[in-house]
Amino acid sequence: MLRVAIVGDHGSGKTTFLGLLYAALVSSGSGREDELRFHVAYDSLDEVTALFQRMMSGGFPDTTTKEGLHELRVELDAARAGHGLLSRIGSRKGAAGPSPTIHFSLPGSLDEASPGLHQGSTFGTGKWRDALDADVVAVLVDSTKLAPKGADPKSGPARAYDGRVEALLVAVQRWRSSGGRAVLHPVFVFSKFDSVPPAFLEAANLEATPPAAAKTGPRSLYGKVLLEPNLPRTLAMVRAPAGKKLRFAPPSYVFSGVRTETKGSPPHEQIRLRRTESGGWEPDYSKGEYLAFLDEVAKVAAATKD
Amino acid sequence: MPCALLGDRASGKTTFLGLLYSAQVKYGTGVHDDFRFHAPMASLNIMSAVYEGMKDARFPSATLKEEITELSFIFGYLRKVQGKLPYYIRAQNWVKPFSTLRFSAYDVSGEDIEEFIETGIASRPLIQQLLKSVVIVVLVDCSKMTTDIDTPSYKKMLRYDSTVAKLMVAFQTYKKQEYDRLKDSGVNPDPPIIYPAFVLSKFDTLRDDVLARLGLHQGFPEDKKARREYAEALLRVFVPQTLSQIRGGKVAGVSMDKAEYFLSWVRTEQQEGMEPVGQPRIVRTGFRPEGGGEPDFSYDEYVHFIEHFRKIANKIPDEILEAEKFQAQSLIRP
Numbered sequence: 001m002l003r004v005a006i007v008g009d010h011g012s013g014k015t016t017f018l019g020l021l022y023a024a025l026v027s028s029g030s031g032r033e034d035e036l037r038f039h040v041a042y043d044s045l046d047e048v049t050a051l052f053q054r055m056m057s058g059g060f061p062d063t064t065t066k067e068g069l070h071e072l073r074v075e076l077d078a079a080r081a082g083h084g085l086l087s088r089i090g091s092r093k094g095a096a097g098p099s100p101t102i103h104f105s106l107p108g109s110l111d112e113a114s115p116g117l118h119q120g121s122t123f124g125t126g127k128w129r130d131a132l133d134a135d136v137v138a139v140l141v142d143s144t145k146l147a148p149k150g151a152d153p154k155s156g157p158a159r160a161y162d163g164r165v166e167a168l169l170v171a172v173q174r175w176r177s178s179g180g181r182a183v184l185h186p187v188f189v190f191s192k193f194d195s196v197p198p199a200f201l202e203a204a205n206l207e208a209t210p211p212a213a214a215k216t217g218p219r220s221l222y223g224k225v226l227l228e229p230n231l232p233r234t235l236a237m238v239r240a241p242a243g244k245k246l247r248f249a250p251p252s253y254v255f256s257g258v259r260t261e262t263k264g265s266p267p268h269e270q271i272r273l274r275r276t277e278s279g280g281w282e283p284d285y286s287k288g289e290y291l292a293f294l295d296e297v298a299k300v301a302a303a304t305k306d
Numbered sequence: 307m308p309c310a311l312l313g314d315r316a317s318g319k320t321t322f323l324g325l326l327y328s329a330q331v332k333y334g335t336g337v338h339d340d341f342r343f344h345a346p347m348a349s350l351n352i353m354s355a356v357y358e359g360m361k362d363a364r365f366p367s368a369t370l371k372e373e374i375t376e377l378s379f380i381f382g383y384l385r386k387v388q389g390k391l392p393y394y395i396r397a398q399n400w401v402k403p404f405s406t407l408r409f410s411a412y413d414v415s416g417e418d419i420e421e422f423i424e425t426g427i428a429s430r431p432l433i434q435q436l437l438k439s440v441v442i443v444v445l446v447d448c449s450k451m452t453t454d455i456d457t458p459s460y461k462k463m464l465r466y467d468s469t470v471a472k473l474m475v476a477f478q479t480y481k482k483q484e485y486d487r488l489k490d491s492g493v494n495p496d497p498p499i500i501y502p503a504f505v506l507s508k509f510d511t512l513r514d515d516v517l518a519r520l521g522l523h524q525g526f527p528e529d530k531k532a533r534r535e536y537a538e539a540l541l542r543v544f545v546p547q548t549l550s551q552i553r554g555g556k557v558a559g560v561s562m563d564k565a566e567y568f569l570s571w572v573r574t575e576q577q578e579g580m581e582p583v584g585q586p587r588i589v590r591t592g593f594r595p596e597g598g599g600e601p602d603f604s605y606d607e608y609v610h611f612i613e614h615f616r617k618i619a620n621k622i623p624d625e626i627l628e629a630e631k632f633q634a635q636s637l638i639r640p
Contacts, residue, residue, distance in 0.1 A: 030550040030553070032538075032539075037557050038557060039475070039551070039555065042475050045472050049547060056464055058455070075558060076557070077554070099557050278520065278542045279519045279520035279521065280520075280546070281453070
């Protein structure tokens with residue numbers, strides 16, 4: 001089983017990210033082409049279907065949903081070909097047998113975690129065990145809080161968050177010093193990326209849209225340019241030479257966005273829905289990015305031995 | 307063979323069963339005599355009351371619906387070889403002339419299902435029976451199919467999709483656990499399989515603008531592949547989680563790939579230029595040599611449905627039939 005921990009501060013979009021990931025799975029899993037099949041574990045379903053219902057009606061996750069949703073366990077099909085994701089798992093299946101199970105977990109909000117964890121301690125970490133044992137750690141970076149290129153990294157709005165992520169990675173290193181998986185794959189998820197003003201990207205000499213997932217080099221460069229002024233300590237940690245036990249894989253990047261609109265009385269922000277090719281509705285989100293993320297996770301699953 | 311019939315409130319479950327019974331009566335009294343059915347007294351009482359009401363142009367009443375908890379029929383299909391044998395050989399009873407199937411439909415309250423979904427424990431015997439189902443018939447109410455996202459129907463369909471998807475996974479989980487248990491105890495069972503059947507109920511109420519939006523023409527195709535594509539185009543939009551979890555059954559080790567699609571409609575009286583007042587009345591066919599005074603409904607689809615079970619009867623693993631036989635024997639023991 002591949003463990004993916006989704007971490008971020010309160011309000012950074014962790015639950016929305018997981019909900020949209022499920023929406024991408026449902027959309028592809030019910031598609032006419034029938035190129036992706038997945039099975040959700042029974043004990044993960046209740047909360048995620050409630051979240052799906054809510055998002056398909058234009059609602060963002062409410063407090064009850066956020067408190068109830070802690071995980072999503074998915075088995076991905078190994079037999080279907082034609083999709084990057086599946087062909088990779090498929091090649092693994094021949095050697096290893098059953099379809100890989102991917103366990104996405106939401107251990108909580110980093111800013112609400114125990115003070116010990118903020119100092120890199122593994123003592124009394126409770127539900128953060130999922131993050132300490134993870135194969136992949138998806139670090140949510142709230143794009144609305146990004147500091148521009150050239151800003152002082154010590155005073156940016158993401159400074160405190162940088163410290164918390166760094167401390168988490170230190171805790172993971174300590175935890176793994178006595179055993180466990182040797183590699184940790186960091187994925188930086190820029191949430192609310194559609195909210196970044198074009199002028200901000202222009203100032204950083206970046207295109208308005210990130211390079212496609214297939215262009216790994218330019219995409220990594222794009223991500224690094226955004227991250228360097230905001231999470232310098234975290235980046236330095238990830239780039240540092242491998243320790244005795246734990247090695248960080250080269251980071252990958254996801255640019256997540258979901259369009260919103262103001263509706264209702266009193267006016268409140270809702271998810272904008274768009275028409276699908278099949279005539280139905282879905283949230284207006286960066287679906288390609290989510291499928292690319294699944295592809296990335298599948299790649300890791302194919303390379304990871306149980 | 308238990309068969310679960312799943313449907314939302316007012317999705318047409320009792321009407322479906324009434325029309326199925328009506329089709330059984332008509333098909334079972336045809337000149338070919340290759341399909342017979344038997345119903346236990348309790349089921350027969352209810353179904354004949356529903357049938358009588360329909361012949362009197364009435365839809366099933368709420369009181370009748372409340373009486374239903376379990377309805378069962380035994381379908382008997384004449385074995386092909388047996389039908390061709392001379393009479394004196396058939397009379398020896400060397401071979402059972404009919405292959406039989408027990409079609410049981412359960413009406414389980416939403417609370418029971420919710421309890422099982424929440425706790426994962428099937429405490430009520432009815433839920434346990436339900437989970438043993440090999441065929442799952444899902445009613446999808448076409449009158450609730452709308453692409454207008456601000457309507458209650460849209461939200462009801464979203465909720466129904468979540469409920470059915472959860473139930474599908476519950477069935478898969480149960481079957482897989484049973485399979486693993488048998489395997490661990492040294493038995494060599496066949497890989498688990500569930501036959502889903504989708505019934506697009508109230509198909510005549512499916513709105514033209516919905517069909518146009520989905521790029522579908524009016525009328526259900528005849529060809530098997532085209533039927534599947536047509537039905538899946540509707541499911542993809544209105545119950546996508548259910549469709550994806552049916553496809554994903556195989557990933558969990560429980561094949562649900564052999565889904566079949568049927569439609570159900572019953573014609574109701576329309577007053578020219580007037581809105582119907584009260585409960586609509588069923589249109590009945592005229593009397594003809596082959597019968598008459600019947601509700602005007604999608605009879606061919608129901609025959610198709612009955613015949614679908616003939617195919618399943620030939621595919622059901624022996625251990626299920628043996629288990630049923632054993633269960634029946636244990637019931638008649640003093």
